[in-house]
Amino acid sequence: MPRVLVSDKLSTTAVQIFKDRGVEVDYLPDLGKDKEKLLAVIGQYDGLAIRSATKVTEKLIAAATNLKVIGRAGIGVDNVDIPAASRRGIIVMNTPFGNSITTAEHAIALMFAVARQIPEASASTHAGKWEKNRFMGVEITGKTLGVIGCGNIGSIVATRGVGLKMHVVAFDPFLSESRAAELGVEKVELDELFARADFITLHTPLTDKTRNIINADAIAKMKKGVRIINCARGGLVVEADLIAGLKSGKVAGAGIDVFEVEPAEQNELFGMDNVVCTPHLGASTSEAQENVALQVAEQMADYLVKGAVSNAINMPSITAEEAPRLKPFVKLAEVLGAFVGQVTEDPIKEVEILFDGATATMNTRALISAALAGLIRPQVSDVNMVSAPIMAKERGVILSEIRRDKSGVFDGYIKLTVKTEKQTRAIAGTCFSDLKPRFIQIKGINMDAEVGRHMLYTTNGDVPGIIGLLGGILGKHKVNIANFQLGRDHPGGNAIAMLYLDERIPDAVLEELRAQPSIDSAKPLQFDVAEA
Ligand SMILES: NC(=O)c1ccc[n+]([C@@H]2O[C@H](COP(=O)([O-])OP(=O)(O)OC[C@H]3O[C@@H](n4cnc5c(N)ncnc54)[C@H](O)[C@@H]3O)[C@@H](O)[C@H]2O)c1
Numbered sequence: 001m002p003r004v005l006v007s008d009k010l011s012t013t014a015v016q017i018f019k020d021r022g023v024e025v026d027y028l029p030d031l032g033k034d035k036e037k038l039l040a041v042i043g044q045y046d047g048l049a050i051r052s053a054t055k056v057t058e059k060l061i062a063a064a065t066n067l068k069v070i071g072r073a074g075i076g077v078d079n080v081d082i083p084a085a086s087r088r089g090i091i092v093m094n095t096p097f098g099n100s101i102t103t104a105e106h107a108i109a110l111m112f113a114v115a116r117q118i119p120e121a122s123a124s125t126h127a128g129k130w131e132k133n134r135f136m137g138v139e140i141t142g143k144t145l146g147v148i149g150c151g152n153i154g155s156i157v158a159t160r161g162v163g164l165k166m167h168v169v170a171f172d173p174f175l176s177e178s179r180a181a182e183l184g185v186e187k188v189e190l191d192e193l194f195a196r197a198d199f200i201t202l203h204t205p206l207t208d209k210t211r212n213i214i215n216a217d218a219i220a221k222m223k224k225g226v227r228i229i230n231c232a233r234g235g236l237v238v239e240a241d242l243i244a245g246l247k248s249g250k251v252a253g254a255g256i257d258v259f260e261v262e263p264a265e266q267n268e269l270f271g272m273d274n275v276v277c278t279p280h281l282g283a284s285t286s287e288a289q290e291n292v293a294l295q296v297a298e299q300m301a302d303y304l305v306k307g308a309v310s311n312a313i314n315m316p317s318i319t320a321e322e323a324p325r326l327k328p329f330v331k332l333a334e335v336l337g338a339f340v341g342q343v344t345e346d347p348i349k350e351v352e353i354l355f356d357g358a359t360a361t362m363n364t365r366a367l368i369s370a371a372l373a374g375l376i377r378p379q380v381s382d383v384n385m386v387s388a389p390i391m392a393k394e395r396g397v398i399l400s401e402i403r404r405d406k407s408g409v410f411d412g413y414i415k416l417t418v419k420t421e422k423q424t425r426a427i428a429g430t431c432f433s434d435l436k437p438r439f440i441q442i443k444g445i446n447m448d449a450e451v452g453r454h455m456l457y458t459t460n461g462d463v464p465g466i467i468g469l470l471g472g473i474l475g476k477h478k479v480n481i482a483n484f485q486l487g488r489d490h491p492g493g494n495a496i497a498m499l500y501l502d503e504r505i506p507d508a509v510l511e512e513l514r515a516q517p518s519i520d521s522a523k524p525l526q527f528d529v530a531e532a
């Protein structure tokens, strides 16, 4: 019988579901906080069910010799080392929608609390002070609410804002004009949001692009008297810069549920006037906890007992029979998406996926989901093959699929074409007999590039000396090239290079490359593939 450890506080509904489904379960809700004890026992379990207190580190995963699945009762999986879990073949699942409404309500509650200084007024009243003149609030009606990140939670906050008669402006690179119109919000660029919003609320995941999104520079662009709410992730706001903004009076108040360091037992924000803090309570309602506990237990039990996979961050939903044939092509579809996702900054309007030859006879739904997950992941790190198609649809992306008989030299290949308002990008790839993904065409230019974990993509005019130039600069900085592929549309025309590197290219080297007159663009890329 499979055995699951629940190491964080979860509704006991989960325990009952595990038992009912034939899974042995140990409910030890405080164990997640005790790293050493957890390390000592984790080897006994097939499944680990967590919330945010348990930190699933590489060290814990190394000790988890029997672990097959980690289930996060919630959305953010930033407390799980996903690459380490993937490398060990451990599935990581989350429950993407179960606590969205609850968290959106918490953001709105913090907005009101900050607007009317409710916690301070309450404490003062409890103390028998009756300080009626001390607390002067601001109205919400007619004010501009700036929503950064308009996904599941952000879009609920946005519609609640509209319901409160606020004018809602939203910044989200994946928000289409039509989705914005449907929500009743105005889609704006980030600087415009900073300049116009009276209240700013954050609802993005914590990624390399969103980390420190609210820093001193951002605060300088905001209105005097702005109020900032963070119910998403600590790390989005530079706390020292927020404190400076509060002290100078530029920021009139803040509602903070998540902190740079959690648990936040000491923090300079504590005790500041008009700063309302809660201890990461966004998801803490009985309804949301019931939803996520039930869902995570069902998903984990289904996997451990029946092998069914749903809401996995690092694993496609594929049946046991088709898995061996499909798996390399799922990876191929994902890296094709990941290529376009990393080179595209503008909102995506259309995605066309062409399946040629053998790939046209496969489970193309899984392949499309993998391509979309790869495409969206640079913006939304927690996306998986289940949520990617829903996210693409919600963002108004028009999706089309073409299947056709073998048309060229390859037994089968996949071509992904992505349109934004500004341009169209296309990339094709296949798997050879080694079952590793390869890029065979970029921008209509043929090539045969093995896909590595760290790559560099450059575009340039087709002139002599490019190989020497790239090789020379990388060599000078001791960046080793594992593979180097070039292609061009016609002699003297447009040329591209794909370099497979042993490590991520340092920023300074990238800048040096970009400064070369013969190089038009240089983009570092990362792919979730095994090291050579
Ligand atoms: N406080 C809590 O207890 C609590 C509870 C649940 C979720 N969360 C957090 O809330 C956040 C949002 O969750 P969600 O379920 O809405 O996620 P989601 O994936 O549905 O939405 C995130 C949105 O952010 C957008 N985005 C990505 N990069 C961006 C950028 N650079 N600028 C602007 N927008 C960007 C994405 O396009 C996406 O629409 C996550 O960080 C999640 O971990 C917190």
Ligand SMILES: O=C(O)CC[C@@H](O)C(=O)O
Pocket: 051, 052, 073, 074, 075, 076, 077, 099, 280, 281, 282, 283, 284
């Ligand atoms: O489990 C919690 O209480 C927090 C959950 C929240 O941060 C999430 O990402 O779902």
